[in-house]
Amino acid sequence: MNVLEQARAVGDAVLYEGYLLYPYRASAGKNKVRWQWGVLMPPSYASADIGEHASARVECLLEPLAHTILHVKLRFLQTRTRLGWDEAVEHEIDFELPLSELPLESPFHVPGELEGTNELSGVLTARVDPLDGPFGGSRLRVELRNTTSWPADGVREHALRHALLAAHLVLGVDTGHFLSMLDPPEWAKPAVEACTQERLWPVLIGDTSRSTVILASPIILYDDPAIAPESPGDLFDGTEIDEILTLRTMTLTDEEKREARATDPRAAALVDRVDAMPPELLERLHGAVRSVRPVEPSVTVAGVRVTAGSHVRLRPNLRGADAQDMFLTGRAATVRLVLSDVDGGTHVAVTLDDDPGADLQHAHGRYRYFSPDEIEPLEVAE
Incomplete structure (x- = not known):
């Protein structure tokens, strides 16, 4: 998957986050209040007093080269009212903006061609300014504004039919690169702190330090976000666990x-997909660990080398830990793996000695994880 495909996949998850929630029925209370992310209302309805806005802005740092062209992909949903329910119509609008010609204002228009949709209009503004200091670089600002004319009647449900929903931007450059706004180089940190984000947050795609593509998302993400390969399709709730939502959907009555x-x-397609899901695909949803990796399989605790097969006693740090860990204090366990996370931290994977299913848990790679300071070696230090 290239960086643009990755940006589109994450953007799709943003587009449909909260679009329709379990149990996926219009009658469910949670599905009667919709459209929370990236909503840009028509100006006649927008008001900071009620937390509704007509515009969004993203600022990020760019190291351009000569003749760099900025490619902007604007993506959003539009409501389509049919049979008393608002469906979604996807829109994608591309802009090609040479940096040498900025600042520019680029208006756009969406005709209300489909039954149940309304005309939309807006403007995309972009400017670039060189950074002070000897290191070069530029600050890029892109602003998106809904300019749709609508005589507001004060009803949010009606205003949403003239809004840009789940609006986000994919920014790309053909030469040069963007810098991470989360972990910039030391020289760029003052410039990052001076940037202002309004309802859009820039994250790199394809890398965590520099990249030719940025996703400006209404949901705050880490650099280089990606969709889990185990996920078989959208469940419209990225804050939930696919396995849980799938199992819940399976329990719905006919x-x-x-x-x-x-x-x-889209709800019909979701239910059909779950009904037809083979057992092996459901098993894939049970879990995958990517944030840790096996290291030299040992760690020294209180002068004792702890490795796979070592016997330890659990002493969980209850502050900030899972509340259920209090029931594990003093329990004996066997170390199965010593792991390192991406930040260099060490984790010890164990199974409980008095758990009759410990060997089965080990066979399936299901462990309890503790830091070295939460275990007490049962072997004596040499």
């Missing part, structure tokens, strides 16, 4: 599934 399918074509 009548509940009929109502969900009748609510929205």
Whole structure:
């Protein structure tokens, strides 16, 4: 997957975050208050007093080369009202902006061609300014504004039909690169602190230090976000666990599934996909650990070398830990793996000695994880 495909995949998750929540029926209370992320209202309705806005702005740092061209991909949803339910229509608008010609204002228009949709209009503004100091670089500012004309009646549900929903930007350069706003080089940190973000947050795609592509998302993300390869399809709730939502959907009654399918074509496709999911695909959802990796399989605790097979006693640090860990204090366990995370921290994976399913847990790679200061070696230091 190249960086643009990765940006699109993460952007799709942003587009449909909260679009329709379990149990995927229009009658569910949680599905009667919708469209929370990246909502740019028509100016006649927008007001800071009620937390509704017509514009968003992103600023990021760029090290351009001569004749660099900025490519902007604007993506958003538009509501389409059919049978009393607002479906989503995807829109994607591309802008090609030579940096040498900035600042520029680029208006856009979406005709209300489909039944149940309204005309939309907006403007994208971009400017670039050189940074002070000897290191070069530039600050890029891109602003997105909904300029749709609509005689506001004060009803949010009506205003949403004239809004840009889940609006986000994919920014790319053909030469040069963007710098990370989360972990910039030392010389760029003052410039990063001077940047202002308004309802859009810039993260690198494809790397965590510099890249030719940035996703400006209404949801705060880390650099180089990606969709888990185990995920078989959108469940419209990236804050939940795919396995849990899939199992919950499987438990819906036939009548509940009929109502969900009748609510929205995307809900119908979701329910159909879950109903047809083979067991081996469901098993893939059970979990994958990517943030840790095996290291030289030992760690020294209280002068004792702890490695796979070592016997320890658990002494969980209860502050900031899982509350259920209090029930593990003093329990004997066997170390199965010593792991290192991406920040260089060490973690010890164990199974409980008095758990009759310990060997089965080990066979499936299901462990409890503790830091070295939360275990007490049962062997005596030499």
